[in-house]
Amino acid sequence: MKKLTLTLSALALAFTVSTFAADAKEQTIKGKGQCAKCSLKEADSCQNAIVTEKDGKKTTYYIAQNDTSKKFHGKICTEPKDVEATGTVKEENGKKTLTVSKIDLAAAK
Numbered sequence: 001m002k003k004l005t006l007t008l009s010a011l012a013l014a015f016t017v018s019t020f021a022a023d024a025k026e027q028t029i030k031g032k033g034q035c036a037k038c039s040l041k042e043a044d045s046c047q048n049a050i051v052t053e054k055d056g057k058k059t060t061y062y063i064a065q066n067d068t069s070k071k072f073h074g075k076i077c078t079e080p081k082d083v084e085a086t087g088t089v090k091e092e093n094g095k096k097t098l099t100v101s102k103i104d105l106a107a108a109k
Helices: 002-023 067-075
Strands: 027-035 048-054 057-063 081-092 095-105
Touching: 027 067, 027 095, 048 067, 057 081, 067 095
Parallel strands: 057 095
Antiparallel strands: 027 048, 027 081, 048 057, 081 095
């Protein structure tokens, strides 16, 4: 019985770790970078956000505060600009949060 419990615990842990690893896959998001407070009027304090549009449906990715996002904020606080960001996306209660490892202004077309 003890072996069975240990085996089931190990399997549960392996499943949890593999699920977490799948969720943590980096992806690149392209869209309009803007301030969630100043432009979108959806936050109490300044925060980067990226709004994307696909098939007429808008999706907002709120960027988690870290050193990378804080250094970039001045470029989009007062005026929305095209941006490209790479990081991990987490969705909670219908709100998408992007933790960026890299964010830049998009190259001119």
